[in-house]
Amino acid sequence: MTTEATTFRFAANGLEEVDACLLGHRSALAAYVFAHGAGAGMEHPFMASLARELAERRIATLRFQFPYMQKGLKRPDPAPVAQAAVRAAVIEAARRLQDVPLFAGGKSFGGRMTSQAQAEDPLPEVVGLVFVGFPLHPAGKPSIKRADHLAAVQTPMLFLQGTRDALADYELVKMVIARLGEGATLATFDDADHSFHLRGGRGTKFDLLPVIAETMSAWMRDRR
Numbered sequence: 375m376t377t378e379a380t381t382f383r384f385a386a387n388g389l390e391e392v393d394a395c396l397l398g399h400r401s402a403l404a405a406y407v408f409a410h411g412a413g414a415g416m417e418h419p420f421m422a423s424l425a426r427e428l429a430e431r432r433i434a435t436l437r438f439q440f441p442y443m444q445k446g447l448k449r450p451d452p453a454p455v456a457q458a459a460v461r462a463a464v465i466e467a468a469r470r471l472q473d474v475p476l477f478a479g480g481k482s483f484g485g486r487m488t489s490q491a492q493a494e495d496p497l498p499e500v501v502g503l504v505f506v507g508f509p510l511h512p513a514g515k516p517s518i519k520r521a522d523h524l525a526a527v528q529t530p531m532l533f534l535q536g537t538r539d540a541l542a543d544y545e546l547v548k549m550v551i552a553r554l555g556e557g558a559t560l561a562t563f564d565d566a567d568h569s570f571h572l573r574g575g576r577g578t579k580f581d582l583l584p585v586i587a588e589t590m591s592a593w594m595r596d597r598r
Contacts, residue, residue: 384466386441386459394438394463396470398429404475404594405434406504407467409460409484412450415443420569421481423580424506427587433594434474436467440484450483457491460484468499475598479504479532482541482568486520493526502530502597504590507568510542510550521550524558531558532593534586536566538573561589 383391410416416437425435440459442451476499479485485505511517537544551560565573570582
């Protein structure tokens with residue numbers, strides 16, 4: 375499986391163009407529109423490394439910048455702007471990867487903006503959502519309010535969560551998944567934090583990448 379990358383730009387909200395990277399698109403079994411988190415863009419080492427791991431498993435990824443990140447700003451875009459960028463990225467992926475099953479989601483903020491967009495109006499061609507650390511609540515403020523919209527999502531969902539995630543209390547995550555029913559799957563990473571880093575020097579956030587990628591790719595293959 376080639377990991378050759380194609381870089382390009384597309385209009386994120388009808389006006390502003392943002393950078394994007396398509397990786398592993400030749401002979402792909404499935405494709406994943408992979409939105410970045412609030413604090414780091416699409417070239418963050420975690421994002422880029424996970425995309426390479428997925429490419430090795432014949433899962434293509436389309437990573438892209440949200441408009442605020444493209445401009446070099448620190449404050450994330452308002453939800454409507456971010457959701458519009460997700461939708462535009464999905465449309466671009468569907469255009470470039472015709473006849474390839476399409477999934478969407480992302481790391482933290484990117485995953486939540488994707489699920490909100492899907493709940494508001496189903497993303498074209500998307501058959502499932504994958505969240506790499508869903509940010510259920512702000513750090514130190516346990517709540518499930520951010521999960522309210524998930525009940526409106528009509529596609530299968532995979533949640534990859536560390537049990538030590540400060541932005542997603544594990545007991546609350548389990549409760550949310552149980553309420554969502556058969557359409558939601560929880561993959562747990564014991565003692566991993568929001569960045570999938572293990573406590574006490576037992577490993578870095580990159581050590582778990584092969585397991586994360588294998589979990590994602592197996593789930594996607596089952597839903598093609």
